[in-house]
Amino acid sequence: MDQIDRDILRELTADARLPFRELGTRVGLSANAAAARVRRLEADGEILGFTIRVPAADSPVGAPARPGLExxxxxxxxxxxxxxxxxxxRASGAFPELLDAVHLTGSYDYLVHAVVPxxxxxxxxxxxxxxxxxxxxTFTRLAMRTPPPTS
Known part of the structure; x- marks a missing residue:
C-alpha cells in the first residue's frame, strides 16, 4: 500500500460515494486509475465494503451512527x-483509521481514537x-454506544 492508496482510503472514509472522477482529482489520478485502485483495494481486502450511516434515532433497527468498531x-x-x-x-496518512491522538501524562504516552470495520x-x-x-x-477499549446526537 502506497501513499496514494492511503489517500484513497482517507477520501472514501470521509465520503464513500465520491465519483471516481472526483476521487481521482483529489488524489492526483485519472478517473480510470482511481477506479482501478479502488477495485484492487477491494480485492486485497483493504476495503471490505461500502455502507451508509443512519442516525440511530431515525433507524427502525437501531443502526449505529458510525459503522464498525469505535x-x-x-x-x-x-x-x-x-x-x-x-x-x-501519524501525520503521514499511514493510519487513516485514527480520528484523533492526544499526548498524555501518566503511564501511557498517547490516547488515540479510531474507527475500524x-x-x-x-x-x-x-x-x-x-x-x-x-x-x-497498547491498551484498547471499545465504545459500547455513543451518546445520541444533540439538536
Missing part, C-alpha cells in the same frame, strides 16, 4: 521513539502501530 487505544512508545517521530508517522481490522491496526509507529504497548 475504539480508544492507550499507547506507550518504545524508549527509542520520540514523540515527534510518532507524530510524523471489525475485530480483524483492529488487530491489523494495532500490529501496524507496533511495527510502523514505534509503539511498544
Amino acid at each position: 475504539v480508544f487505544i492507550d499507547l506507550r512508545l518504545r524508549p527509542d521513539v520520540t514523540y515527534e517521530a510518532f507524530a510524523a508517522s 471489525d475485530a480483524a481490522a483492529l488487530d491489523r491496526l494495532v500490529r501496524r502501530l507496533k511495527s510502523d509507529a514505534g509503539v511498544a504497548q
